[in-house]
Amino acid sequence: MRYSKQRELIYNTLKSNPCHPTADYLYSLIKPLYPPLSLGTLYRNLNQMVERGRIKKISGLNQADRFDHIVQVHAHIICEICGKVEDVFLSEELSRQLNKSAEKTAFKINRREIIFNGICKECIKKQEK
Amino acid sequence: MRYSKQRELIYNTLKSNPCHPTADYLYSLIKPLYPPLSLGTLYRNLNQMVERGRIKKISGLNQADRFDHIVQVHAHIICEICGKVEDVFLSEELSRQLNKSAEKTAFKINRREIIFNGICKECIKKQEK
DNA sequence: TTAGATGCAAACCCTTTGCTTGATT
DNA sequence: AATCAAGCAAAGGGTTTGCATCTAA
Numbered sequence: 001m002r003y004s005k006q007r008e009l010i011y012n013t014l015k016s017n018p019c020h021p022t023a024d025y026l027y028s029l030i031k032p033l034y035p036p037l038s039l040g041t042l043y044r045n046l047n048q049m050v051e052r053g054r055i056k057k058i059s060g061l062n063q064a065d066r067f068d069h070i071v072q073v074h075a076h077i078i079c080e081i082c083g084k085v086e087d088v089f090l091s092e093e094l095s096r097q098l099n100k101s102a103e104k105t106a107f108k109i110n111r112r113e114i115i116f117n118g119i120c121k122e123c124i125k126k127q128e129k
Numbered sequence: 130m131r132y133s134k135q136r137e138l139i140y141n142t143l144k145s146n147p148c149h150p151t152a153d154y155l156y157s158l159i160k161p162l163y164p165p166l167s168l169g170t171l172y173r174n175l176n177q178m179v180e181r182g183r184i185k186k187i188s189g190l191n192q193a194d195r196f197d198h199i200v201q202v203h204a205h206i207i208c209e210i211c212g213k214v215e216d217v218f219l220s221e222e223l224s225r226q227l228n229k230s231a232e233k234t235a236f237k238i239n240r241r242e243i244i245f246n247g248i249c250k251e252c253i254k255k256q257e258k
Numbered sequence: 259t260t261a262g263a264t265g266c267a268a269a270c271c272c273t274t275t276g277c278t279t280g281a282t283t
Numbered sequence: 284a285a286t287c288a289a290g291c292a293a294a295g296g297g298t299t300t301g302c303a304t305c306t307a308a
Contacts (some may be wrong), residue, residue, distance in 0.1 A: 060189015
């Protein structure tokens with residue numbers, strides 16, 4: 001993988017923004033600092049890094065995909081109101097049992113994605129007002 | 130919810146096709162039997178039934194959403210090659226522990242989606258040839 | 259009679275792609 | 284010099300929506 005200023009910026013911006021940003025949000029952060037960046041390049045780089053296991057993509061939110069610089073296997077929880085995403089780490093044991101359940105299907109399992117949907121503390125407070 | 134021929138057909142077709150069809154596939158099944166059906170109506174009805182808990186939507190496949198007439202909470206596994214989706218049922222205990230892990234985030238949890246990615250038995254065989 | 263449902267087609271959003279130009283090794 | 288990456292803009296797929304018409308209750 002050949003060096004490019006764009007890719008470096010994309011990775012670093014993702015790393016320093018642990019909010020699980022969308023491609024679009026990353027673009028809005030990087031574009032002002034480095035105007036030559038194009039959306040196509042952003043998506044291409046994100047996908048490349050996902051393929052190489054350098055970052056992770058969180059799909060299945062019924063919205064734009066989000067990206068995560070934490071490569072370790074973990075789950076996510078998304079607020080249905082404000083869209084905030086937080087990490088959920090499962091115990092080794094739980095993780096093992098999950099895979100065991102899936103292995104009953106006779107599939108060869110490559111990976112999994114777990115997404116909880118809910119409402120975050122802040123949005124619950126706002127609702128109560 | 131007022132009766133409509135379209136909705137009845139959609140629900141029945143979903144029920145008799147446990148392959149977790151996409152909206153598009155449902156359309157291809159129903160349209161020939163009942164040509165007045167439009168795609169917009171199909172999507173509108175599917176979403177309505179999801180909201181009312183009569184069916185489930187499986188998102189996060191990096192492809193078209195799929196629909197499931199089984200309302201009971203369960204996970205899914207999708208074949209990365211042929212796209213086949215199968216059900217994965219988790220034990221009560223595992224289910225409870227999953228939710229407990231997520232509750233550590235201080236979110237109020239509404240639901241969850243678990244998707245395993247892998248390769249099905251048939252596709253593994255084909256690869257070996 | 260009237261709210262809710264439909265059909266149609268256009269719009270939408272997010273993402274990918276083709277092609278030419280530019281940069282890294 | 285030879286790839287690989289970028290920029291741009293257009294196309295793509297899946298899904299939603301506005302509006303006029305129709306239909307179940």
